[in-house]
Amino acid sequence: MDNIDEMKEQWTLLQNKLNQQQIINQQLLSRTVTSNVNKLSNFMWIMAIVALFVSIPCIWLLVYSYGFFKDVAIFLTIGMVLEVVLHVYNTLILPKASDASIDPVAFQDKMMKFRKVYIANIYFGLILLLVCIVWSLIKGFEMSYLVVAGAIGGVIGLIIGMLLNNRVLNNVRAIREDAQTMKSWKENQ
Amino acid sequence: MEKEKEFAKIVTDNKSTIYSICYMYAKDKSEIDDYYQEILINLLLGYAKFRGESSISTWIWRVSINTCISFIRKDKRKLDTIPLSVNINQIESDDHEGKQVAKLYQRINKLDKLEKAMVLLWLENMSYDDIASVMGMTVPSVSTRLVRIKDKLKQMSND
Structure with missing residues (x-):
């Protein structure tokens, strides 16, 4: 066989092999969603336990x-x-990872709900913090040590909270993007 | 949203073409995903301006080849998401087909970047008009160059 014809045949072989790869990518994507959802769920439970300890x-x-x-x-x-x-x-309404491949539309809706509740929780925490700050400034004005200690604690808490929230929201974004890709694939099939 | 869906479908339909180009240009396996991501970014940026003057597959070839020719590897920050990578081990498997693909890779990699682009377009059975359009050349120039490249490939297999 002429080597030029042989190359054409090899090119077709390569294309065929790559076409078969979509199944692997879907599996890979499904694994990524499962891993990210599990990580998020574990992280949310750890945050709940830490919050309980902070309540002590x-x-x-x-x-x-x-x-x-x-x-x-x-x-x-x-x-x-x-x-x-x-x-x-919020942790309990986190959808099951398996839903992403079975019903990606419902999975996306549940992730959206999870995100909304999480953001509502952040606002609730910020309102509590704001009330605390105003209250401390009015009532504890005479006790300057209290205001300083409260301010330091508040800033540290705010930074930790922002980092944790950023991590959760980034994770949610990654899961939603992957789920969206899975949804598009399913629609195109 | 419709535009995004349209784009996702185009990428899905032409995934194997894009990956084939990446595979042929990559120096090592880890570079394939970098090429793929760079091409997707350029396709996404260019899609809004795409007026349909050429066919969608010609446009994808043009963007992909231009990206690979001008590609400079960047140190990208690792994302949390796993890239949609191909399983190269499966492509270059030990069976007859895998060996044939590896052979094609070795042959094409002896060519320079522009020659490589022309051979890939020719392997895709594109017309000389389309090759000229992708490469920004005249049709006679495409024809002359392809003859030279084919001679070079024959020479390589004789060596």
């Missing part, structure tokens, strides 16, 4: 303090409990 000092303050500190402790404890409840609810 609030409860301790609630029991052993009085006056202004007791009011702050009540406020913080109620706020933390509500945050944790909302966070656990």
Whole structure:
């Protein structure tokens, strides 16, 4: 056989082999979605457990303090409990990874709902923080050490919160993009 | 959204063509995904301006080949997502077909970047008009160059 004809045949072979690769890519994509959803779920549960541990000092303050500190402790404890409840609810509505390949449209809707609840939770946390700041400035104005300590704690908390939220939202974005690709493939088939 | 869907379908339909070009230009296996991603970015950027003056496959070939010719490897930040990579081991498998593909790769890789582009277009059974359009050459120039490249390939297999 002429080597030029042979090359044409080899080219067709390459194209055929690459055409078969889509199945592997779909499997790879499905694996990525599963891994990302599981990672997100684990991360959300870890955050819930950490939030519960953070509630311990609030409860301790609630029991052993009085006056202004007791009011702050009540406020913080109620706020933390509500945050944790909302966070656990948010984790429970996270769709199952297997839904992405079975019903990508429903999976996308559930991921959208998860994202909305998560963002609502962030706003709720920010409102709590804002109330705390204003309250501390008004009531604890005389106690400058309290304002300074609160401000430092607030800034540290805000930075940690932003990093954690950024990670969760990036993960959600990656899952939604992969699920969208799976949806397009399914539609094109 | 419609435009995005349209684009996703075009990419899916022409995936094997794009990957074939990447495969032929890549120096090593890890470079294939870099080429693929770069081509997808250029296709996406160019799709909004695509007026349909040439066929979609000619346009994809043009963008892909131009990207591969002018490609400079960048240190990209690793993303969380796994790229849609091909399983190269399966392409260059130990069976007869895999060996044939590897042979094609070796032959084509002895050519320079422009010669490589012309051979790939010719292997795709494109008309001389389309090859000229993709390469930005005249039809007589395409014909002359292809004859020279074919001679070069024959010479290589004789050596």
